[in-house]
Each structure stands twice: as C-alpha cells, then as structure tokens.
Amino acid sequence: MTSIFPKEAKIISFINMKGGVGKTTLTKDLGYFLATQRNYKILFIDLDPQSNLTQSFFRKFGYHQENLLDIVDIEAEDDSILEVSSYTSGKKTIGSDISIQKLFKPGVISHLKKDDCLLKLNEYISIIPGTLKAIFSERNSNIENHLFNYINQTKLKEDFDFIFIDCPPTYSNYTISALITSDYFITPSKPDAYSVLGIEMLHEVVKRVKEEHQVYFTNKSLKSLGVIFTELAPYSKGYSDQVHEIKTSSKIQELNIHFFENHFVYNSYIPKRAEYFISDSSSSTKNDLIVLTDEFERRFSEIE
Ligand SMILES: Nc1ncnc2c1ncn2[C@@H]1O[C@H](COP(=O)(O)OP(=O)(O)OP(=O)(O)O)[C@@H](O)[C@H]1O
Ligand SMILES: [Mg+2]
Structure with a gap:
C-alpha cells in the first residue's frame, strides 16, 4: 500500500570526535539489521576517508572498486587495504567514480543525479561509497553544503526510511557537512575515563555548527538521539561502575544527555572479518x- 504522503527519511549521523569507539560497526550492524529484519529502506553514507564501511558492504555484496590498486601501492603498509586488492576476480566491478568523492570537489554539483554517487545493493540497502581517494581532497568550506544540496536536489529522502552517515573522528568538512544534513545524531562511545570529555566536546561542536550554519536549521533541528555504549572488549569487571560514573557526572547531567539502556555488546567475530554482519x-x-x-x-516516539 502506498501512502498519499511522501515519506521522509530520518537522517542520522553516527558521530564522536574520538577514534575507534565503534561508530562504523554500529552504523553498519544497526542499519543492516533494520534493512534485513525490519524491512526499512536504508541509505548508508560513508563519509570517512578510511572507507571501512564501504569495504564491509562491498565484501558482503561482492563488489570491487576499480582503481583501488593504484591507491593500494601508496598505502602498501596497511594490511586492511592490501587485502582489498584480492577482490579482483569474479566480482562485480563498479567505476570508482560512483562515490562520495563527487560531492567533495569544489565547483557546481547541480547536474549530479542519484546514480552518480549512489549504489543500490538490493531493494533495501543502498550506499554512497567512500573512496580512499577522498584522503587527498582539500579542505574547502565551499564544499560543505554539497551533501545537503545533493540530497535535496535528488529528493533522496523520499526513497528511504533512514539515512545513516558514518562520520570520521575529526572536525572537518566531512563532519560539518554531515551535521548540517542530519536531523539527529547518535554518539557511540566507549565507557572509559575520557568519554565524558569526548561527549562534552561533541556537544560543543554541534552547538557551534548550529550557530554558524543557521540557515540549515530553519526547517529542521539536529537532535541528539543519545549515547550508545559500545563494548569493544570482552566484558570486564568495573564496566558497569564506569557506565554509572559517566551517566552521573555533573558535566553530563548539565548537558541533559540521553543514554541508551541497551549497549552495542562485544562480539569476538567483529574485529576479525569486515564482511561479518551480526544479523546474518x-x-x-x-x-x-x-x-x-x-x-x-x-x-x-519519545523524542518527537
Ligand atoms: N561490538 C563489538 N565487538 C567487538 N569488537 C568491536 C565491536 N564494535 C567494534 N569493534 C572493533 O573495534 C574497532 C573499532 O571499531 P570501529 O572501526 O567501528 O570504530 P570507529 O569509531 O568507526 O573508528 P574510527 O574513528 O577509526 O572511524 C574495530 O576493530 C572493530 O572491529
Ligand atoms: Mg569508523
């Protein structure tokens, strides 16, 4: 049955300025679960120049990015990147120009169509792939609105239920463009001694982005959905004390931050295989x- 109202995807950034806290893994496993088990249409946007999210989905769906080998030479010391080069035979190949890179170049983007940047992996899952080439893109504030404009001009929100943006752990053009495009953000966080500072810093960044880019927030807000604790190591004693300490710290109380009751729990298979998805x-x-x-x-429903 089709609704008479066009549906509108909710755009969510998975963001924390701290590296290695489980942003990419949570984005991928939560999104893949929603698509495969709950029939939501999900678009993943890989904004991280490391493009780990893209590598996971490409391995899963048997895609290979052309021209990656040139880059592998440059990055030859990184094992994870070298492994990708073995995905050459018997795989579907896409032009590596179908990617986020087109949105991070200076110049006009009004000619770009959906298929220039977006790859449909199946009925429920699409991705705007990252590419290692994005490493070389320059800092340039004129490109910050490209992702926002591309989503509007191609009416992408009508095609999906959720758009998940995997952000890099930096304050950069990438994170600014993610935040001005998003309706919500989720903060994956390890419950360690530094997380209060990280959460606080992120909320400062969000505040600043809202102040400096007010025009994007006239018809929408950028709301915090909350912090999701990620357990990246086997459960250890003292874990719940640490969680309690973070939640009750005065800084966190001041910011009135919501914490998910459930955590993204430890799974020993995750670090071993990029193509591993919990849902499967x-x-x-x-x-x-x-x-x-x-x-x-x-x-x-709680937040609206
Ligand atoms: N639930 C989990 N159980 C076990 N290991 C995990 C889990 N989630 C993530 N990991 C592992 O922890 C490491 C960091 O995860 P991930 O790459 O998702 O973090 P990130 O915040 O996206 O990092 P970056 O800031 O570099 O983008 C990876 O090796 C990943 O495989
Ligand atoms: Mg990541």
Whole structure:
C-alpha cells in the first residue's frame, strides 16, 4: 500500500570526535539489521576517508572498486587495504567514480543525479561509497553544503526510511557537512575515563555548527538521539561502575544527555572479518542487537 504522503527519511549521523569507539560497526550492524529484519529502506553514507564501511558492504555484496590498486601501492603498509586488492576476480566491478568523492570537489554539483554517487545493493540497502581517494581532497568550506544540496536536489529522502552517515573522528568538512544534513545524531562511545570529555566536546561542536550554519536549521533541528555504549572488549569487571560514573557526572547531567539502556555488546567475530554482519549470524549478540534496535525505534516516539 502506498501512502498519499511522501515519506521522509530520518537522517542520522553516527558521530564522536574520538577514534575507534565503534561508530562504523554500529552504523553498519544497526542499519543492516533494520534493512534485513525490519524491512526499512536504508541509505548508508560513508563519509570517512578510511572507507571501512564501504569495504564491509562491498565484501558482503561482492563488489570491487576499480582503481583501488593504484591507491593500494601508496598505502602498501596497511594490511586492511592490501587485502582489498584480492577482490579482483569474479566480482562485480563498479567505476570508482560512483562515490562520495563527487560531492567533495569544489565547483557546481547541480547536474549530479542519484546514480552518480549512489549504489543500490538490493531493494533495501543502498550506499554512497567512500573512496580512499577522498584522503587527498582539500579542505574547502565551499564544499560543505554539497551533501545537503545533493540530497535535496535528488529528493533522496523520499526513497528511504533512514539515512545513516558514518562520520570520521575529526572536525572537518566531512563532519560539518554531515551535521548540517542530519536531523539527529547518535554518539557511540566507549565507557572509559575520557568519554565524558569526548561527549562534552561533541556537544560543543554541534552547538557551534548550529550557530554558524543557521540557515540549515530553519526547517529542521539536529537532535541528539543519545549515547550508545559500545563494548569493544570482552566484558570486564568495573564496566558497569564506569557506565554509572559517566551517566552521573555533573558535566553530563548539565548537558541533559540521553543514554541508551541497551549497549552495542562485544562480539569476538567483529574485529576479525569486515564482511561479518551480526544479523546474518546465529550468535547470541543478535538478540542483543534486537533489543537495541527496539530501543532505537522507540526513541523517535519519545523524542518527537
Ligand atoms: N561490538 C563489538 N565487538 C567487538 N569488537 C568491536 C565491536 N564494535 C567494534 N569493534 C572493533 O573495534 C574497532 C573499532 O571499531 P570501529 O572501526 O567501528 O570504530 P570507529 O569509531 O568507526 O573508528 P574510527 O574513528 O577509526 O572511524 C574495530 O576493530 C572493530 O572491529
Ligand atoms: Mg569508523
């Protein structure tokens, strides 16, 4: 049944200025679960020049990015990048120009169509792939509105239920463009001694972006959906004390931050294989992902 109202995707940035806290993995597993188990249409946008999210989906769906080998030479010391070069035979190849890179070049983008940047992997999952070439793109504030404009001019919000943006751990053109485009943000965070500072810093950044780019926030707001704790190591004693300490710290209380009750729990397969997705496994972490996804869905009715 089609609705008479055009649907509007909710755009969510997964962001924390701190590196290695599980942003990419949470984006990918939560989004993939929503697509495969709940029939939502999801667009993933890989804004991180490391393009780990893209590599995971490409391995899963058997894609290979052309021209990657040239870049592999440059990055030859990085094992993860070298491995990608073995994905040459018997795989679907796409022109590496279908990517986010077109949106991070100076100049006009009004001619760009959906298919110039977006790759449909199946009925429910699409991706705007990152590319390692993006490493070389220059700092330039004139490109910050390109992602926002591209989504509007191609009416992408009508095609999806959720648009998930995986952000790099930096304050850069990439993060600014993600935030001005998003309706919400989620903060994956490790419950360690530095996370209060990281969460506080991120909220400062969001405040600043809103102040400096007011025009993008006249018809929408950029709301915090909350912090999701990520367990990147086997459960250790003292973990829940640490979580409690963070939640009750005076700085966090002042900011009135919401914390998800459920965590993104530790799964020993995740660090081993980029093409591993929790939803396709029979591990017990799939049940944990179900309750986290339920909570994610509930958040929208709580917050609106
Ligand atoms: N639930 C989990 N269980 C076990 N390992 C995990 C889990 N989530 C993430 N990891 C591992 O932790 C590491 C960091 O995760 P990830 O790359 O998702 O972080 P990130 O915040 O996106 O990093 P970056 O800031 O570099 O983009 C990776 O090796 C990943 O495989
Ligand atoms: Mg990442």
